[in-house]
Amino acid sequence: MNVQRISAIFEKDIKDFMKNMMLLTMPLIPVVLALIYDRMGTEEFPLTLLYLIVGVTFSAVTSSTMMTMMAEENEKKTLRGLILSPASFVDIIIGKSLVTGLITLVSLVVSLMILGIDPFLNTIPISGLILQFLFFLFLGIGIGLFSKSIASTSVYLMPVMFLFGFTPMVGQLGFSEDGIVMTIFDTFPVMQAIEAHENSSWAPIGIITLWVAAAALFMFICFKRTVTDD
Amino acid sequence: MAHFKIDHDFTNNESLPSFSLTINDSYVTAVYSDTDRQAELVEVLRSDAKMTVFDQQEGLYDRLTVEDNIAFFRKWFGCRKPLPEILVLFELHSCAKTPLSKCSHSEIRRVYFAKYYMSGTEPIVFREPIHGVDIKTINTFINMLEKIKDDGIPVLVLVSNMEHALLLGDAAYKLQEHGMQPIEVDEEDANTAEAERSDVPVTTNLFKIPAKVEDKMILFDPPEIDYIESQDGKAMIVINDESYTLDSTLAEIEKKLEVYGFYRCHRSYIVNLQKVREIITWSKNTYSLKIDNKIQSTIPLSRTKIQDIQEKFSLK
Numbered sequence: 001m002n003v004q005r006i007s008a009i010f011e012k013d014i015k016d017f018m019k020n021m022m023l024l025t026m027p028l029i030p031v032v033l034a035l036i037y038d039r040m041g042t043e044e045f046p047l048t049l050l051y052l053i054v055g056v057t058f059s060a061v062t063s064s065t066m067m068t069m070m071a072e073e074n075e076k077k078t079l080r081g082l083i084l085s086p087a088s089f090v091d092i093i094i095g096k097s098l099v100t101g102l103i104t105l106v107s108l109v110v111s112l113m114i115l116g117i118d119p120f121l122n123t124i125p126i127s128g129l130i131l132q133f134l135f136f137l138f139l140g141i142g143i144g145l146f147s148k149s150i151a152s153t154s155v156y157l158m159p160v161m162f163l164f165g166f167t168p169m170v171g172q173l174g175f176s177e178d179g180i181v182m183t184i185f186d187t188f189p190v191m192q193a194i195e196a197h198e199n200s201s202w203a204p205i206g207i208i209t210l211w212v213a214a215a216a217l218f219m220f221i222c223f224k225r226t227v228t229d230d
Numbered sequence: 231m232a233h234f235k236i237d238h239d240f241t242n243n244e245s246l247p248s249f250s251l252t253i254n255d256s257y258v259t260a261v262y263s264d265t266d267r268q269a270e271l272v273e274v275l276r277s278d279a280k281m282t283v284f285d286q287q288e289g290l291y292d293r294l295t296v297e298d299n300i301a302f303f304r305k306w307f308g309c310r311k312p313l314p315e316i317l318v319l320f321e322l323h324s325c326a327k328t329p330l331s332k333c334s335h336s337e338i339r340r341v342y343f344a345k346y347y348m349s350g351t352e353p354i355v356f357r358e359p360i361h362g363v364d365i366k367t368i369n370t371f372i373n374m375l376e377k378i379k380d381d382g383i384p385v386l387v388l389v390s391n392m393e394h395a396l397l398l399g400d401a402a403y404k405l406q407e408h409g410m411q412p413i414e415v416d417e418e419d420a421n422t423a424e425a426e427r428s429d430v431p432v433t434t435n436l437f438k439i440p441a442k443v444e445d446k447m448i449l450f451d452p453p454e455i456d457y458i459e460s461q462d463g464k465a466m467i468v469i470n471d472e473s474y475t476l477d478s479t480l481a482e483i484e485k486k487l488e489v490y491g492f493y494r495c496h497r498s499y500i501v502n503l504q505k506v507r508e509i510i511t512w513s514k515n516t517y518s519l520k521i522d523n524k525i526q527s528t529i530p531l532s533r534t535k536i537q538d539i540q541e542k543f544s545l546k
Contacts, residue, residue, distance in 0.1 A: 012294070
């Protein structure tokens with residue numbers, strides 16, 4: 001790890017982010033969504049709705065920003081000549097993760113402020129949010145490593161968004177409460193975060209940690225494959 | 231003294247001959263070859279010798295400005311030279327705030343040069359660095375080569391244009407099917423050329439220059455010839471972008487054509503002085519002649535001949 005290189009990548013990607021319309025519109029999605037929900041109802045928001053915003057933020061901002069940034073470097077071959085060792089590759093990933101983290105934070109805080117951030121200001125919800133961020137970040141890095149063009153990222157982004165981002169909406173699709181579909185979806189990270197939040201229990205946090213570990217493994221496999229490919 | 235050696239064994243490659251080339255840090259080595267052989271050579275350098283070849287094929291950050299790009303590379307490679315110095319060195323200060331997507335081809339090339347310069351790679355291999363760029367960019371490249379040489383880093387330049395090889399390389403080589411051969415450097419032949427010139431011009435009653443094209447014999451009027459270059463000991467007449475092989479050597483043809491206003495401006499070139507449009511002065515005291523033909527060819531002018539040619543054009 002080289003701090004100077006990480007900060008070089010960080011500065012470059014922040015500047016690049018400001019000029020890239022495609023990336024710039026993504027963090028606006030949860031904010032706009034929050035504004036719409038805010039106009040729709042005045043009473044207290046159900047937790048599911050708040051977590052839908054959280055899911056959308058993490059999938060549409062965290063994963064997609066990470067994927068797009070890495071896919072663009074792959075597509076334009078801009079990293080050729082910069083990566084001289086796997087260590088410098090790690091620097092690039094860390095630098096980009098910092099950019100993604102910053103943007104996610106801004107987008108998440110703004111959209112939750114609109115709907116009322118108070119329910120989240122607690123140890124368990126916050127640790128849940130951090131773990132979910134890591135999960136979606138690792139997923140984004142993994143996909144970004146093997147996608148060769150920006151166009152292909154939208155294909156990969158769809159399952160991430162609908163499976164992991166929009167899980168709170170599955171409950172409204174009319175599956176039976178005890179059915180196999182709901183049992184499976186209930187174990188997904190965002191659903192577990194809701195459960196942890198509602199019951200103030202640490203057990204679901206443990207399950208999310210498992211998801212993070214799985215995503216980290218996925219990322220690690222993709223990384224190994226990319227490094228050995230060249 | 232840093233130097234590195236490339237040994238290539240011909241057994242594992244069909245189209246590339248075996249050769250051995252030592253690249254020194256005290257002079258720039260240029261290798262001239264056709265594009266196919268150059269691609270083979272690059273492949274060998276990359277895979278066998280594990281060298282980085284700078285060929286401007288990778289992308290830069292189009293949305294960012296020139297300055298942002300340079301600043302990023304500078305920080306990434308940990309270059310110690312201050313940013314303004316780099317911008318001035320590569321003549322990028324005037325377009326520093328322009329996004330790369332709006333820059334000209336030559337400006338982008340200079341950003342590549344800056345990136346390669348800052349990368350601190352050793353040895354440095356360039357592929358076609360000055361192909362299709364303006365004079366300013368060629369000059370910055372020559373300046374950069376000087377800097378690299380001062381830092382004691384060996385440089386190899388691969389080109390598919392003989393003029394570029396002679397312009398950039400202190401030592402120029404030609405890679406052909408039978409191996410790597412040095413292209414004669416002009417300093418050492420100054421004496422022989424001197425001796426040749428002291429001969430009394432032979433006036434002949436020859437008005438046409440015969441050249442062979444397949445089995446036909448074409449006769450050229452001397453004034454229509456742009457210049458004559460030497461390739462593998464054979465003289466070639468060049469008219470616009472076409473060339474015709476002569477039977478005689480460059481020295482023989484030089485004598486015959488002297489009375490028509492032709493001049494031996496380089497070991498391997500005879501130029502028709504009537505067709506010279508411009509004398510280009512590069513940095514580090516190298517010169518080229520720009521020919522007034524359709525493709526605006528430039529041919530090298532020996533350092534030793536500059537005085538002579540200025541006299542001929544009554545510039546002094």
